[in-house]
Amino acid sequence: MRKLTFGMNVSLDGYIATPGDDLGWSVPSDELFQWWSDRVAATGLALYGRKLWETMSSYWPTADQQPGAAPAQVEFARRWLEMPKAVFSSTISAVDWNARLVTGDAVAEITRLKAEDGGPMDIGGATLAAAAMRAGLIDEYVLATAPVLVGGGTPFFTALDNWVNLTLVETRTFADGVVLTRYETRH
Numbered sequence: 001m002r003k004l005t006f007g008m009n010v011s012l013d014g015y016i017a018t019p020g021d022d023l024g025w026s027v028p029s030d031e032l033f034q035w036w037s038d039r040v041a042a043t044g045l046a047l048y049g050r051k052l053w054e055t056m057s058s059y060w061p062t063a064d065q066q067p068g069a070a071p072a073q074v075e076f077a078r079r080w081l082e083m084p085k086a087v088f089s090s091t092i093s094a095v096d097w098n099a100r101l102v103t104g105d106a107v108a109e110i111t112r113l114k115a116e117d118g119g120p121m122d123i124g125g126a127t128l129a130a131a132a133m134r135a136g137l138i139d140e141y142v143l144a145t146a147p148v149l150v151g152g153g154t155p156f157f158t159a160l161d162n163w164v165n166l167t168l169v170e171t172r173t174f175a176d177g178v179v180l181t182r183y184e185t186r187h
Helices: 030-042 050-057 071-082 106-115 126-134
Strands: 004-011 015-017 045-049 085-088 099-102 121-124 140-146 166-173 179-185
Touching: 004 126, 030 071, 030 140, 045 050, 045 106, 045 126, 050 085, 050 126, 085 106, 106 121, 106 126, 121 126
Parallel strands: 004 121, 004 140, 045 085, 045 121, 085 099
Antiparallel strands: 004 015, 140 179, 166 179
């Protein structure tokens, strides 16, 4: 059975984006960027909601060709292109860059994918992750908490019907004050 992880940069007050989807506060340090890049390299399948897919696919396919692209950005772009992806959306009609489109029941498809053999899966996008969270499908949560209060926006966590008990498995503090925490779900 595959492991499913939900991980994102998050503000101290719990948001992954501000109103209007401003992500400027969450630009990672070089050290954190490398941590995320290594995570992409180890991901067997990434599950994206439409909005996060549109953000990622509008930049990373050509990021390595941008003037002044840092070696770490070139490496991330290569890793991102190589990583298999499933994009969950009922409003877009096609995806590219080693991705396939899923238009049906997201929870049923994630359940099916988890039952397959293969490498670990990461899930991204607030709406998609919320559906998986409510269905009890997430095995691990990774929060890269930035020392900033944004006051509102898209929350990392959704409203739940039941408690989810977690076990802390890792903490790490980055030089810019970002604190990474990893929690596993206790089933």
